[in-house]
Amino acid sequence: MMSQVASPSISALLDARLAGHSLPQGLYTRPDVFEADLDVLFRKHWIYVGLECDVPEPGDASVVELGTSSIILLRDDDGQIRVVHNVCRHRGSRLLPPGPSVVSKLVCPYHQWTYELNGELVHAPHMGIDFDKSCRNLKPVTFRSIGGLIYVCLSDNPPDDIDRLVEVMERRLAPYDIRNTKIAFQTEVIEQGNWKLTLENNRECYHCSSNHPELCVSFIDLDFGYDPQSLSEEDRADAERHQALYAERTERWEAEGYPSAAVEQLVDCATNFRTQRLIIAGNGESQTPDATAASAKLLGSMTRKDLGDTHLWGHNCWNHFMGDHAVTSLVIPLSADRTLVRTKWLVHKDAVEGVDYDLEKLTNVWIATTDQDSELVARSHAGITDPAYEPGCYSAFTEGHLDKFSTWYIERMRAHGY
Template structure:
């Protein structure tokens, strides 16, 4: 069997997987978890990568991670290395981190600062807008420098958040409406005047959808997250069918304080399955932040915020991010698929840019709750994956009361995959 025969078999197998994916989603019983192959099959994972992670808007980081000209960070979307860099005009750009010469990665460090982007292989050099500046005298006279700049990825920023898309054409929909709302709701925090205090990267041996599913419900919180529940109220909003009257009254009192300070808090959702969602929730009475004892993690409040008991503004962006914005610091989470049964969960903690470590904040206190929570969720996700791999697994029902957000997630996932698959027909 020659190489072409092998490629034909691979292509046929993948085409079958795409067809099977569509059939499984068509036949899936509403309000139930997914069929087993969608959680553990490598070919189905490839469909996820091509139809979700190479086509939809993804959260990658915050603008304050690249505060000045030439500051950059890198991120891997499957097998696609991407470079995020701020140019001389203050714009944040996203490029495929692959040289136009022979494809080598250009920036090999996770973070850095450069005057120009120089490929370490043969020193091809690009400016911060991706234009090719130097390719050596060895190239032929017909070589067109202007046609060999770095390939761009779509990039948008709002409220300090950076989103990219690897799609061939910019994704359509209501994303810009969400970005406008995000800009409004993030204004009090003044993200450009924050800094990254610390970050963690956790590899979880579970499919990326299991990571998101676990995040989308607090059904498991009481039994698994004692540190988090020192400050977090598990109800998702005042419409949560489980929320008691005491919580509604607590929310109403907090909302009065938010209004007095001009802090937006109305619940906003966008897209199918509430893909993009912003909601401000109070923390437990007597607490100020998501720390082990509920006290502030940083002495300096963010932006124009005056109230240390602002609660937590929760921001969801499917397929790969959830976030908690508090008065004195904020925490952002990013999920990236590694394989059919492995994911990378990145957590970043931000404080005021003038805050001094050891004086205004202590890194251990800042991260203690979420380090514990992340590890607890890792164990839950990995055990979930092991159980799903069993021949005894079959899709189970979601609770419409406790797991309504999972139902929303699956609605978005199923609709998006089917929409993108049908665009190729």
């Protein structure tokens, strides 16, 4: 009889990770690791789930599903943002289906228990005159609106280092007034790969020049590292001039009141983020096919198109804020080998399609880039499932952020008992 070899524990897989290398195979592929990831990284940490402009008017609601958890982002009758669990306090039925809804009250379709938009239970038929409705309100979800971006934590003990993200990004996002934008377009792409591969792929531009021709019109891959010894003398001189331009441009932007320098909270922390104002290549205005602005109506109080791209990433999102529009992407793990990437294009709330902006120009670059990345993630996941896979070494020049992400991942799993 052939003996069964026990699979290593999750703890043993975490132990096996080598500094400077990608993760052991099982951390990308095993269903038990996927469930642990959901529990630790998506229930006990702050995650980005949507925007205030997802629910622009009282009665607007949007349901976001995260594994077995489901939450309702909504705007109440007083115009305030609320986030509640999508679980009726009677017998647990879902109140609303996934996606957007418009409601006057939250009415459970099962037994008609009825809640105000602030979560208060106001009607529970056939429960008797002594039934105390006050202790059956919908369970609230802890959330923070950061410049119009909604972050939630499903834990009763949310990490307090979210305060650093708030401090940095409220000021950086203020000129864009994301709270007063609207969603011009949205896509949902299901990548055939583990969510950590989706994040790793986004955190490096080693692959950009050979895979993202549309993005490279406006995005400068050298911004995320290069090996100077691998460049020709001419290319190395160009790279050095670019770095000097960055220093000069960042100093000027900062002096003009636009925070621009890189801020990183990537390891030895709970809330993982990075932000920096990036130079836009070519015509320098926006991430479009010709690097000129897609919308004539600029965001918020912006009066200039030469302020680059304020990028922000977290452990389940990446975002780009430009003078004329913004692109925001949310990552939701679906299984060990399937990941949802939900991307939204934001314009000024008063911008009119066909008058102020052309939708194809607005969306072309990131639709193409997301589709290309989806193929890359699928190829990567397929290779990692091969018995021949073994963790590879990261480039110290172009993949330093991947090493930090993997290190952070190990740290956070350890912090929660794995």
